[in-house]
Amino acid sequence: MIDTKNETINERVDSLLSKMTIEEKVGQMNQYNGFWDVTGPVPEEGTAKTKFEHLKKGWVGSMLNVRGTENVKEVQRIAVEETRLGIPLIIGFDVIHGYKTLSPIPLAEAASWDLEAIEKSARIAAIEASASGINWTFAPMVDISRDARWGRVMEGAGEDPYLGSKIAKARVKGFQGDDLSKNNTIAACAKHFAAYGFSESGKEYNTVDIGTSTLHNLVLPPFKAAVDSDVKTIMNSFNELNGVPVTASKYLQRDILKEKWGFNGFVISDWASINEIISWGHAENKREAAKLASTAGSDMDMEGYVYVRELAKLVEDGVIKEEILDDAVRRILRVKFELGLFDDPYKYCDEENEKQNIGNKSHHDAVLDVAKKSIVLLKNKNNLLPLKKKGQKIALIGPLADEKNSPLGSWRLGSDDNTAISVLEGMQQYKENTLVFEKGLDLVEGNTAFTQQVNINNTDRSKIKEAIAAAKNADVVVMVLGEHGFQSGEGRSRTELDLPGLQQELLEEVYKANKNIVLVLNNGRPLTIEWADANIPTIVEAWQLGSQSGNAIANVLYGDYNPSGKLPMTFPRNVGQVPIYYNYKSTGRPNKESHVFWSHYIDSENTPLYPFGHGLSYTSFEYSNFKIHGEKFSINDEIKVTVDLKNSGEYDGKEVVQLYIRDLFGSTTRPVRELKGFELVPLKKGESKTIEFKLTRKELGFFDNQGNYIVEPGKFKVFVGGSSTTKLELDFELTE
Ligand code: BGC
Numbered sequence: 001m002i003d004t005k006n007e008t009i010n011e012r013v014d015s016l017l018s019k020m021t022i023e024e025k026v027g028q029m030n031q032y033n034g035f036w037d038v039t040g041p042v043p044e045e046g047t048a049k050t051k052f053e054h055l056k057k058g059w060v061g062s063m064l065n066v067r068g069t070e071n072v073k074e075v076q077r078i079a080v081e082e083t084r085l086g087i088p089l090i091i092g093f094d095v096i097h098g099y100k101t102l103s104p105i106p107l108a109e110a111a112s113w114d115l116e117a118i119e120k121s122a123r124i125a126a127i128e129a130s131a132s133g134i135n136w137t138f139a140p141m142v143d144i145s146r147d148a149r150w151g152r153v154m155e156g157a158g159e160d161p162y163l164g165s166k167i168a169k170a171r172v173k174g175f176q177g178d179d180l181s182k183n184n185t186i187a188a189c190a191k192h193f194a195a196y197g198f199s200e201s202g203k204e205y206n207t208v209d210i211g212t213s214t215l216h217n218l219v220l221p222p223f224k225a226a227v228d229s230d231v232k233t234i235m236n237s238f239n240e241l242n243g244v245p246v247t248a249s250k251y252l253q254r255d256i257l258k259e260k261w262g263f264n265g266f267v268i269s270d271w272a273s274i275n276e277i278i279s280w281g282h283a284e285n286k287r288e289a290a291k292l293a294s295t296a297g298s299d300m301d302m303e304g305y306v307y308v309r310e311l312a313k314l315v316e317d318g319v320i321k322e323e324i325l326d327d328a329v330r331r332i333l334r335v336k337f338e339l340g341l342f343d344d345p346y347k348y349c350d351e352e353n354e355k356q357n358i359g360n361k362s363h364h365d366a367v368l369d370v371a372k373k374s375i376v377l378l379k380n381k382n383n384l385l386p387l388k389k390k391g392q393k394i395a396l397i398g399p400l401a402d403e404k405n406s407p408l409g410s411w412r413l414g415s416d417d418n419t420a421i422s423v424l425e426g427m428q429q430y431k432e433n434t435l436v437f438e439k440g441l442d443l444v445e446g447n448t449a450f451t452q453q454v455n456i457n458n459t460d461r462s463k464i465k466e467a468i469a470a471a472k473n474a475d476v477v478v479m480v481l482g483e484h485g486f487q488s489g490e491g492r493s494r495t496e497l498d499l500p501g502l503q504q505e506l507l508e509e510v511y512k513a514n515k516n517i518v519l520v521l522n523n524g525r526p527l528t529i530e531w532a533d534a535n536i537p538t539i540v541e542a543w544q545l546g547s548q549s550g551n552a553i554a555n556v557l558y559g560d561y562n563p564s565g566k567l568p569m570t571f572p573r574n575v576g577q578v579p580i581y582y583n584y585k586s587t588g589r590p591n592k593e594s595h596v597f598w599s600h601y602i603d604s605e606n607t608p609l610y611p612f613g614h615g616l617s618y619t620s621f622e623y624s625n626f627k628i629h630g631e632k633f634s635i636n637d638e639i640k641v642t643v644d645l646k647n648s649g650e651y652d653g654k655e656v657v658q659l660y661i662r663d664l665f666g667s668t669t670r671p672v673r674e675l676k677g678f679e680l681v682p683l684k685k686g687e688s689k690t691i692e693f694k695l696t697r698k699e700l701g702f703f704d705n706q707g708n709y710i711v712e713p714g715k716f717k718v719f720v721g722g723s724s725t726t727k728l729e730l731d732f733e734l735t736e
Pocket of ligand 1: 040
């Protein structure tokens with residue numbers, strides 16, 4: 001069947017391309033930052049004057065950080081009405097976890113394992129952003145990372161490629177919807193291609209040197225899932241990979257992405273990452289950087305001023321072929337056509353739509369729903385939670401307890417400061433208890449418009465005594481501690497993963513006064529809370545949950561929502577264990593010995609504090625009747641696995657049933673466990689259900705060191721349960 005829609009677009013693209021000068025082609029490959037928000041260092045050329053001049057000449061194909069219908073209309077008008085060909089701009093923005101109404105940070109949302117809720121959250125973000133003139137988001141970030149020191153783990157889906165791939169797909173679908181030409185769907189961008197999450201020692205923008213197995217089995221799968229979901233754009237990254245800055249990597253961008261995977265959207269550089277090829281020591285100057293990046297398949301230059309300055313000359317001098325420009329421009333124009341920008345360049349600029357569709361009640365209800373689902377109950381000794389709703393004296397303590405800014409998290413330029421519901425406000429809704437609030441410690445603002453920096457007090461102990469007094473008088477103490485929303489995110493790597501500032505001291509002092517503590521963590525990454533785990537009876541991981549944060553937390557504390565989240569990233573005991581992850585390799589000396597010559601530390605357990613997939617509920621779940629259906633299987637069979645799940649506790653609840661496999665002997669060694677299936681199962685109190693999984697070639701194979709997907713016959717184990725450490729296991733064997 002002929003795809004008439006696409007054919008028309010391709011024809012329109014070719015016809016337009018044939019009219020374009022080299023300068024105009026280069027213009028399409030050039031993206032400028034707007035005049036307001038700045039999300040990276042601005043090059044010298046980056047003045048408003050240059051931008052306006054270039055816009056008018058048709059030398060700009062896209063802008064980022066322009067928002068609001070009025071502003072977008074203004075720049076779009078110049079592109080459409082004042083340039084020779086009138087090609088509309090594509091308007092990009094970091095819509096990472098919502099636009100004005102904020103969902104939980106992406107790492108938190110990943111903890112919901114609820115693909116429907118995640119898709120919906122992206123849908124709402126797209127509705128709000130598009131109503132504000134934006135038609136392209138720089139999301140989802142699909143970087144797998146095993147290193148909690150890296151500040152950007154808050155932006156991703158955690159450590160696992162299987163979960164990460166499912167979430168990548170849900171987010172792309174949420175942003176792009178079923179029809180990109182509607183005015184409330186926007187183009188998505190899977191980033192950062194590739195391996196940025198493996199920055200050495202978790203240090204931001206650092207070197208990445210990983211092997212082919214890690215690249216193909218861990219890093220690339222979520223990008224492939226995004227491409228298979230028809231993601232329209234891919235952003236490359238700041239890091240080098242095995243000696244080549246990825247912006248200049250032909251292997252990644254042309255060989256894998258565009259040729260092997262058949263990606264037909266376009267690649268945008270990261271902010272000035274084409275320039276950074278020079279600082280990496282891979283290109284001597286901008287001319288060479290432009291040559292390397294364009295040849296390698298970076299189609300658009302984000303705020304780098306390299307393409308606009310160098311590319312036309314490179315073509316005229318015969319150094320690069322005009323086909324390189326044609327290929328890039330075709331890709332860019334195609335996305336613009338698909339978005340319907342040529343039919344109506346102002347389709348995202350309807351002021352009425354902007355008024356009605358941003359920050360409305362239904363969006364707040366939806367982000368509250370996903371916020372509740374993102375909370376993980378790490379520990380609940382003596383069932384301190386859920387809290388009783390009447391007759392209790394509750395002391396609410398902590399520098400983050402009344403915070404209305406921190407819960408919004410990092411990456412939320414479209415939202416307004418101090419608009420989150422705080423935990424204090426959430427808990428005040430439960431009026432039949434007595435609530436006393438003491439901050440204990442202050443936040444220290446080092447805040448400037450862009451390099452937002454906030455620390456938690458590490459010198460002033462003056463408020464700790466009031467916190468202790470409040471705790472002494474309370475039946476239960478709820479402490480809200482962790483990281484401020486601006487202590488994770490881009491440029492916020494940490495060498496310690498403890499509670500910043502004097503929070504550990506505050507926690508220990510309050511504990512001396514009252515041991516009935518519910519510790520609510522707000523943070524953008526796994527933390528090392530070994531002392532808290534050993535001493536504090538109840539710990540709730542509540543991340544940074546966005547606009548409705550405090551309501552979500554209060555609902556969970558009071559049992560109006562039974563927590564169902566599971567960790568998408570391992571929590572280490574200490575920083576020395578990092579990187580730590582559930583899908584590790586056995587090593588040659590895995591077993592505990594009476595001597596020292598086995599794979600371990602002499603000063604720490606090997607095990608994490610909380611494993612990947614861990615999360616408790618107020619109810620309990622029983623697994624039974626775990627079965628593999630059939631005895632012998634060949635590599636092309638579908639293997640049916642079932643298990644019965646019973647809600648055996650006192651509350652209705654939800655369990656994320658997880659399935660892991662282990663391929664026992666491989667031509668390259670396989671991890672001790674790999675997630676290959678999961679289902680979020682709601683069960684009423686007393687109810688049971690049989691859960692079924694299917695294992696096929698897609699789940700049973702892996703990528704060899706040449707990047708080929710293979711399935712090998714041999715012995716396997718399959719595990720089922722409520723976390724990556726489940727003990728329920730069965731064996732099976734695959735033959736040719
Ligand atoms: C980040 C990208 C982001 C871009 C534009 C860069 O610093 O790495 O993820 O999309 O800025 O704001």
